[in-house]
Amino acid sequence: MKLQSLFLCIIGLLTSCNGFNNENKETESKNYRDKLPKKLSIIIQPFDGIPESTVTILSEKLKKIYSGDVIINNSIVLPQKALVQSRTRYRADSLIRFLGDFAKDGQLIIGVTNRDISTTKGAYPDRGVMGLGFCPGKSCIASTFRLKGKNRNEKLFKVAIHELGHTQGLALTKTKHCPDKACLMRDAEGKDHLDELRYFCSKCKPILIKAGWEIK
Numbered sequence: 238m239k240l241q242s243l244f245l246c247i248i249g250l251l252t253s254c255n256g257f258n259n260e261n262k263e264t265e266s267k268n269y270r271d272k273l274p275k276k277l278s279i280i281i282q283p284f285d286g287i288p289e290s291t292v293t294i295l296s297e298k299l300k301k302i303y304s305g306d307v308i309i310n311n312s313i314v315l316p317q318k319a320l321v322q323s324r325t326r327y328r329a330d331s332l333i334r335f336l337g338d339f340a341k342d343g344q345l346i347i348g349v350t351n352r353d354i355s356t357t358k359g360a361y362p363d364r365g366v367m368g369l370g371f372c373p374g375k376s377c378i379a380s381t382f383r384l385k386g387k388n389r390n391e392k393l394f395k396v397a398i399h400e401l402g403h404t405q406g407l408a409l410t411k412t413k414h415c416p417d418k419a420c421l422m423r424d425a426e427g428k429d430h431l432d433e434l435r436y437f438c439s440k441c442k443p444i445l446i447k448a449g450w451e452i453k
């Protein structure tokens with residue numbers, strides 16, 4: 238009888254002890270969560286003409302390195318006001334301004350198009366580019382028009398994270414790019430070096446991790 242009550246008493250102690258620990262752990266993890274920077278949601282805004290499968294693959298790839306929400310909006314038409322006079326390209330700077338109005342608080346938006354986009358760069362008033370993003374800001378755009386080869390989806394993903402990186406304030410040099418030739422924040426300099434880009438370097442990575450990215 239004595240043994241039995243002693244056993245019950247120990248069980249009782251263990252249980253309350255466990256309960257006490259859980260309570261502490263919950264408070265601890267809540268405090269920890271409160272201290273973490275709030276993660277932004279990435280909104281993918283497809284423009285008419287881009288295949289749905291391309292957008293889905295981009296979203297899946299982004300989800301692998303970003304633990305916040307990645308949401309695909311319904312496709313919309315490109316704004317005619319962004320079309321340049323020659324009617325061959327859309328101004329990328331107009332498009333990111335246009336997209337910026339779609340982004341709510343806590344959201345980052347990336348437009349995806351298969352049309353050619355351009356911006357003013359040095360002596361070129363209207364140079365075709367693969368992407369453009371505010372640095373820092375809420376919006377950016379990526380175009381598949383200049384992406385060639387079998388691995389276009391992987392290239393689009395690299396353009397997208399480069400531009401999203403700019404929105405997070407990634408701008409290491411005067412040209413806002415990284416001197417590391419294999420870093421995803423390298424300047425394209427009018428060429429397609431995308432296959433050479435393999436990682437976010439040790440200078441770029443911490444900036445994104447601080448912003449809530451989970452880069453392996």
Ligand SMILES: [Zn+2]
Pocket residue numbers: 399403413414422423424
């Ligand atoms: Zn850039």
Ligand SMILES: [Zn+2]
Pocket residue numbers: 415416417420421422423437438439440441442
């Ligand atoms: Zn870098």
